[in-house]
Amino acid sequence: MSEPLAERLRPRTLDEYVGQKHLVGEGAVLRKMIDAGRISSFILWGPPGVGKTTLAQIIANKLQTPFYTLSAVTSGVKDVRDVIERAKGGRFFSSNSPILFIDEIHRFSKSQQDSLLGAVERGVVTLIGATTENPSFEVIRPLLSRCQVYVLKPLEKEDLEELLHRAVSTDIELKKRHIELRQTDAMLRFSGGDARKLLNILELVVEAESGDDVVITDDKVVDRLQQNPLAYDKGGDMHYDIISAFIKSIRGSDPDAALYWMARMIEAGEDPQFIARRIVISAAEDIGLANPNALLLANAAFDAVMKIGWPEGRIPLAEAVVYLATSPKSNSAYCGINDALALVRETGNQPVPLHLRNAPTSLMKNLGYHDGYKYSHDYSGNFVEQQYMPDALTDRRIWHAQHSPVEEKSYQQMLRCWGKRFEE
Known part of the structure; x- marks a missing residue:
């Protein structure tokens, strides 16, 4: 029986590799390191099927260095230590550190990740991790600080x-x-x-x-x-389609569909923490200021799952999902922070107005730091109008209310404080 088509077509060189030009195209960051013949430890973060494992294998072949691989699903601390011992011996046959590739590194426990740390620090191995989850949530900080994170995108x-x-x-x-x-x-x-x-x-x-x-x-x-709906999904990657349907059902205020898609995930053996984390994200992104209690309930559901475990954890998750789906929706905070980030990238490091600066020393006070600042609580209604944005951005608006019943109260407060500046 022949190999699956996807395996037969797995690229062997960078010239055969498709996509991710921002990383491996001419002049891109990873391409430069590979061409220079030396790489440092890094983590590849991206959805399934975009070439994380393939890229790691190509790098090992290009650098002609020993390549060890572990799956976080099946390997324990002992397996990690065994590979590190073998890598120490492999170092004699290459000027580069042997590469240790760990697939699904987000599934490694803290103790497993701790067992890697020393070898990465000492250069015994060069770590390449692959993950479909945000490394900042799943990889311990000491290990993450020693790895560059590269984001892989869905193929165009x-x-x-x-x-x-x-x-x-x-x-x-x-x-x-x-x-x-x-x-x-x-x-x-x-x-x-x-x-x-x-x-x-x-x-x-x-x-x-x-x-x-x-x-x-x-x-x-x-x-x-x-x-044959599952035949094309041999790697279990329908996971991403279902979580997408789940989030969109909450956003679309359909509690029936949201519960259905969550049940699909539960029956498929999805990690309860993965579901709970997406519920917290949805509460902040899609319900937001229209019902701030949604984030509190989502966090409570996450904590409950961690405390009571499975299968009882499905109950607080269901409670949170129904609450979120039936809540009014607003993404004004989500849009606001995205617009603020875009403005910072567009305008650069604008200076802080003098009256807003901290003045812990007499020199700073003499330079005018803090001079003219008005303490809001000294004024009626705990508000006084003054400039808080940088001088070059005083006319820029970022947050725009979406006028749900709860958010409307915040909007009316801004009108009372700032008047025309907040008129939509």
Whole structure:
């Protein structure tokens, strides 16, 4: 039995690697390190099927250094120590530290990550971690501080089309058939930017055809996937489609759908912390100031799951999900911080107005620091109008109320304080 198509087409060199030009394109940061022949420890963060494992293998081949791999799902502390001992011996055969690749590093426990720290610090191994989860939540701070984090993106349409044409024109098995890619929109849509999923879909459709002539159309792809909906998702990556449906159902105020998608995740064995974390994010991003209690309840549900465990933890999660789905919605805070970040990137480091500066020394006071500052609590209503934005940005607005019943109170308070500045 031949290997799966996705494995047969796994790139062996950077020239064959598709996507992630911001990291491995000409002049990009990782490409420069690889071409220079030396790399430091880093973590690849991105969704499934975008080339994290492949990139690690290509780097090891390019640098001609020993390559060790561990899966965080199946490896324990003893496995980590055994690999480190083998890596110490492997160092004699290369000027570079052996590479230790850890797939799904976010699943490593604190003790497992602690067992890595010394070897990374001493340069016994160069660590390359791969994760689909935010490393700042899942990787211990001492280890994270010794690793650069590189973000991999879902593959673009052009990347996916290149993969499809490469598959039908170069793969040893597919070349035995006459395959016409008449329509590709459905395959690209179902793949969700995941190269492995895309190739699984292609393989599924081709294998379902009896003759040597295969014409691929959107209708045929949809029909095949309806007949066998899990076949194209061999790596369990439907996980990302379901969490997307879950979040969008909460945002769309549909408690039935939100509970359904959460039940799908629970039945599939999803990590309860993963679900709870997404609920907290949704409370802040989508409910926000329309109902600030939503974030409190979401945090309480997260804490409850950590305290009582599973399966009882499903109950506070369900309570939070129904509460969030049925709450009024506002993303004004989410939009506000995004707009503020965009403004900072656009305008750079604007100086702090003198009256807002801290003045702990007499020199600073003599320079005018803090001079003219008005202490709000000394004034009626605990408010006095004065400038808080940098001089160059005094006319810029960032937060815009969305006028839900709760948020309207905040908006009216701003009108009372600032008048026309906050008129929408």
